[in-house]
Amino acid sequence: MTTVGNLRPTKAIIDRQAIYDNVQQEIKRLDKGTELWAVVKANAYGHGLIQVAKTAKAAGATGFCVAILDEAMSLREAHLVEPILVLGIIAPQTAPIAAANNIAVPVGSLEWLQRTEPILERQAHQLPPLRIQFALDTGMGRIGFRTTDEIKAAADFVAAHPEYFSLEGVWTHFATADEADTTYFNQQVAAFKELLAALPEQPRYVHVSNSATSLWHQACNGNVIRFGVAMYGLNPSGGALEPPYPLEPALSLVSQLVFVKQVHAGDHIGYGATYEADDDQWIGTVPIGYADGWLRRLQGFYVLVDGQKCPIVGRICMDQLMVRLPKEYVPGTDVVLVGKSGSQTLSLQDVADYSHTIHYEIACDLQERVPRHYVGPSFD
Numbered sequence: 001m002t003t004v005g006n007l008r009p010t011k012a013i014i015d016r017q018a019i020y021d022n023v024q025q026e027i028k029r030l031d032k033g034t035e036l037w038a039v040v041k042a043n044a045y046g047h048g049l050i051q052v053a054k055t056a057k058a059a060g061a062t063g064f065c066v067a068i069l070d071e072a073m074s075l076r077e078a079h080l081v082e083p084i085l086v087l088g089i090i091a092p093q094t095a096p097i098a099a100a101n102n103i104a105v106p107v108g109s110l111e112w113l114q115r116t117e118p119i120l121e122r123q124a125h126q127l128p129p130l131r132i133q134f135a136l137d138t139g140m141g142r143i144g145f146r147t148t149d150e151i152k153a154a155a156d157f158v159a160a161h162p163e164y165f166s167l168e169g170v171w172t173h174f175a176t177a178d179e180a181d182t183t184y185f186n187q188q189v190a191a192f193k194e195l196l197a198a199l200p201e202q203p204r205y206v207h208v209s210n211s212a213t214s215l216w217h218q219a220c221n222g223n224v225i226r227f228g229v230a231m232y233g234l235n236p237s238g239g240a241l242e243p244p245y246p247l248e249p250a251l252s253l254v255s256q257l258v259f260v261k262q263v264h265a266g267d268h269i270g271y272g273a274t275y276e277a278d279d280d281q282w283i284g285t286v287p288i289g290y291a292d293g294w295l296r297r298l299q300g301f302y303v304l305v306d307g308q309k310c311p312i313v314g315r316i317c318m319d320q321l322m323v324r325l326p327k328e329y330v331p332g333t334d335v336v337l338v339g340k341s342g343s344q345t346l347s348l349q350d351v352a353d354y355s356h357t358i359h360y361e362i363a364c365d366l367q368e369r370v371p372r373h374y375v376g377p378s379f380d
């Protein structure tokens, strides 16, 4: 177990109201009969699995998606009884755990069914049928059936083993739903329709939409959406496409100056002595570093202090970084790494742009050492 840094001023502040509002805004746009399942994989994109799940549920989410079986088990241990779909292929040996806990898993090959069937058979007298959802690979190239023949064979196998498998859903995932050019997206939609037609009957859940699909291709939705990044108030397209309603970012990252000093022309800062002051400067030290998920590639980026942008100078260390202050500030002064300070806003998108990645990655990278503090209504 990783140590959580509760005795250090660095923390992520999660606004439950923002998550609640984002979920409600989306539900308002859905067709009647279409459910929102909250995607809470990877510790809810760094925002905290259980708190986010409970907030999303209070706002109207009727199910959850996670990446791995352990995350699904954590939801069950927190007494969340809604439908759960694991999005990644699970090991056949773990299928009895999924069955016993009413957790649905994806199937993308006949071979997986054939390997899993004898494992379920051994424990059949004590297990309900395993809930499965067929994953169709329509162009994402990750998991799923790719041909109508494969789907038919798998559907036959399931039909022949109703005591072990219950086919409750079918779904696909788009590779380019967050882009303005819809050519590839439309090819995937066509492929989905063709593959879907290979099933003798449509199961209970038919779904294709991540956040981007639901925001910009609502007509495709089916009867469930898998609502992820937009729930956290982040635009899945970066800034390329405008969302249909304003998304409220839920996460801020804050710390404090723990050490402040004046340096003089010619003095150096940090490993490799890569930064050299060219005049008298105030330098502050902030207790966050790459071991917290504030990566070395953020060297040269900035933080906010007292509503002002302060550049990160020198290399980011494992646990600390140094910033250039416009004037002397006392230790204990607030530092904002993501969020608002005075009239300035520094977003996860800004951080992602600077480090040539996507906001998803920055949020997920925040380590357990950074405690999550929750504000806004509690739904415990």
Ligand SMILES: *Cc1c(COP(=O)(O)O)cnc(C)c1O
Pocket: 039, 041, 087, 173, 209, 210, 211, 212, 226, 227, 228, 229, 230, 236
């Ligand atoms: C992560 C994931 C989602 C959610 O995607 P967002 O872009 O965060 O909305 C939906 N479906 C699948 C299969 C995923 O892996």
